Amino acid sequence: MELNLKKFNKQQLEEYYGFLDLIIERFGLQEGDKRLVFNVNDKNQIVFTIGQRYVWITGANEEDFKFEVISEKPISNKYSDFDGKPTAFWNGFSNISEVLKHQQTIFSAIEKELNRTQISGFLKYNKEELEKMAFDADFRKEALDQLKTITITDEPMKNADKTPVIPLNQILFGAPGTGKTYHTKKMAVEIINGKKAKTREEINKEYEELIKAGQIVFTTFHQSLSYEDFIEGIKPETIDGNVTYEVKEGIFKSICKNAFSKEITSDNFEVVYQKLLDEIDNSVDNKLVLETLVHAKEFTIYKNSKNNIRFHSNTEKAYEAVIKKEVLEHYLKTGEALDWAPYTKSVANYIIEKYNYIQNEAIEPKKHVLIIDEINRGNVSAIFGELITLLEEDKRKGNPEHTEVKLPYSGDNFSVPNNVYIIGTMNTADRSVEALDTALRRRFSFVEMQPDPKILSDEKYKKVDLSKLLETINQRIEMLIDKDHQIGHSYFIGIQNIDDLKRTFKDKIIPLLEEYFYGDFGKIGLVLGGEFIKLAENQVAFPKNFEYEKNFLEDKKIYHITSSESWEEETFKSIYGEVGNAK
Structure with a gap:
């Protein structure tokens, strides 16, 4: 069957081949590889196949998904599983941004297909023109330049994604009293919970709930706010009368870290924790000896009267302490050790390996919103530092041009996830938009709030x-x-x-x-x-x-x-x- 490229949206094809470029670059694929097949099916879809399985598809038919992709686990509301081993799933998407969020599981599935394939059974159906478009950028550009980008009209379209595009970074600006603060609340709630008709009271109630859940964080910029407050810095802390200095996360790093973690919809913690307590009860002297993960130092754990874990280090100056059940559960779900970190991590690792602790994660990570009131009152260049570049949409984690930086205090590699939205406000009576830092203006969309x-x-x-x-x-x-x-x-x-x-x-x-x-x-x-x-x-x-x-x-x-x-x-x-x- 011949492929009519004129039936396709040019932007859709550019997005399809853009992700295909990521696959080719990630696995070092080359033209002429007998594991790969590029073809068109009877639905007028461009199909990239590895071995016997479809891997990456785009179609011009409005009744179908724009993009379909293989993955190691379900990543879309519309998915089905492949027959046979290894286990893999087929997922349909309406836009490329959703595909880009799941590169890890997609690439894992692709890697398995490449490793188990020597030659594809569909090789005789390979179309040289499509293969050349995949590997020859100049040939591809020449082909795509003959197409016209379809302009979306106001007329309804079947299966169209009617969700408005919400900028990841935006600033509401206007004179005092134009409702900027309230609108940030409303926008933050709608970004996370969806756009529905709500009263002011309902919006405020949902806003407070999302604040408590950590999905919305509110802060105000001022002249004293620094990089150390916003990203990370060394802060003094007094413990038992001794002053120590530790690297502490700032507002922005903290919300990004939370946004990366997926919601745990269910796990078997109660079962495995009870197994640990039972093992302690059935052991000699009702105790177990474990080792810390980093330094391999022995310590002994017991069960106390409240069914928490009591432990002491096996040294001459042994001290006793308690790891509460909820602290252990929190670490297993979030990776954050709230207390006695070396021992908490060791006990958690023991549970994972011995009792097969498992989690079921939500398919999509939760959206998070950072509201920055009076953003123009702070020194934006100093507060964001080198991270100002990471705010750009294509530099976000999961996108083709995603960028990481090494933070100066902790040495951590840091990037900004796609599910963090930033909404700023500024009073134009204090400072005009034109006077803002140029780097900030380039990376934010501006929405004017006028008196009504x-x-x-x-x-x-x-x-x-x-x-x-x-x-x-x-x-x-x-x-x-x-x-x-x-x-x-x-x-x-x-x-x-x-x-x-x-x-x-x-x-x-x-x-x-x-x-x-x-x-x-x-x-x-x-x-x-x-x-x-x-x-x-x-x-x-x-x-x-x-x-x-x-x-x-x-x-x-x-x-x-x-x-x-x-x-x-x-x-x-x-x-x-x-x-x-x-x-």
């Missing part, structure tokens, strides 16, 4: 048109300064009566305007009008025996804010009522 006066039309308080009030104030601010210094709608949400409105103006709006205009009450008067700002009479007496600039006193004008006690509903209406050109 229309939201205020739903407020219960109707005696003053809050929507028109905010719109008028912002038009004047934009004329006098710029749009980055407008006032957000959040300041007016929840106002129920005139006292609430007076309090909002007195405690929030006017102090904000004073900051914007550096105390120039004349310009504040241009924004709010004469009912709020009054020209004061000059009653100051200066000495007559000293002369200064003659026009000074004539030009100098002093303005005062009127008392909030005198403000009435008509006072606020005057802001958007009689409007004329400034003179």
Whole structure:
């Protein structure tokens, strides 16, 4: 059967051959290898076969998956198992990013097929043109350049992936009070739990639950925050009166480490732990002698009255301690030793080898979101350090160009996983987007949050048109300064009566305007009008025996804010009522 490449999306073919390049490079495959077959089937799918098993497929039929791939264990919601040995599974995916997340299990299955195959039984079906496209980059480019990339329209498509593409790194920017903080909560919840219609209360509840689960981490950048706080650093710790210095994980390294670990859906810990206790009970003197993994030092374990593990080192200065059951279980599930690390690891290793401790992992690792409030207030270059490069999507772990760095304090190899999302916020009144670090701007998507006066039309308080009030104030601010210094709608949400409105103006709006205009009450008067700002009479007496600039006193004008006690509903209406050109 002849293959019509024009039926394919060019981007889809580029993604297919991009992953095929990874396979070829990973195993050093060469053109003419009799284990490999490149063909097209009757469904108009491009099929890469090793031995007797399909390995990597892409198709142009909208009814099929875009990509199908072999793996050592199930990695997709749509999978089936191959007949015979070795055990392998067939998985369908709608986008390449999901395939890239599972390279390890895919490559393990491919390696087994290569090791057990000398020549493929399908070799006579090999198509030289497709093989050449796999190994000859210039020939491939020439073929793909003849295709056109399909533009997605608004018309519904069968089996289309309707999930919007969510940037891994994004910053919400806008004037104060535009709802940036709340929107970060909403976006974080939707990234992890999916986009559904939820009330504000439901979003806040889910947000708190995800905070407790460690899937959402909130932090605020400030001038004192450093690389050592965010990534890792040496921190002092006092133990029994002695000061020690250890490398401690920072906020970002910690969330990345958690994101790499997969959820344990089930295990046989209770069974194997009971077997360990039974073995201790049935042993001579009710004890077992084990060795630490690194230094092979003997220590003895017992069972205490609470069914925890009591132990002591077999030395002259033997000391006793306890490994709690939950500490041992935590280490087996996460690899993190919370207490007595050398002994905890040794007991865990004994359980794994002797009693066959096993875990069932979730197919997909959980998504994690790091929210960085006021990201522009920190020194981003110093805080992220060399890791700023790793934030790029193609540099993330599991992607074709993934990159690792060696951390300076621990010496650990570090990379950023694909399931960590970063959402930052910044007030444009503090600093404009253009003034941000260039390296940060290149690696983040920016979403502008503008004041939305229309939201205020739903407020219960109707005696003053809050929507028109905010719109008028912002038009004047934009004329006098710029749009980055407008006032957000959040300041007016929840106002129920005139006292609430007076309090909002007195405690929030006017102090904000004073900051914007550096105390120039004349310009504040241009924004709010004469009912709020009054020209004061000059009653100051200066000495007559000293002369200064003659026009000074004539030009100098002093303005005062009127008392909030005198403000009435008509006072606020005057802001958007009689409007004329400034003179």
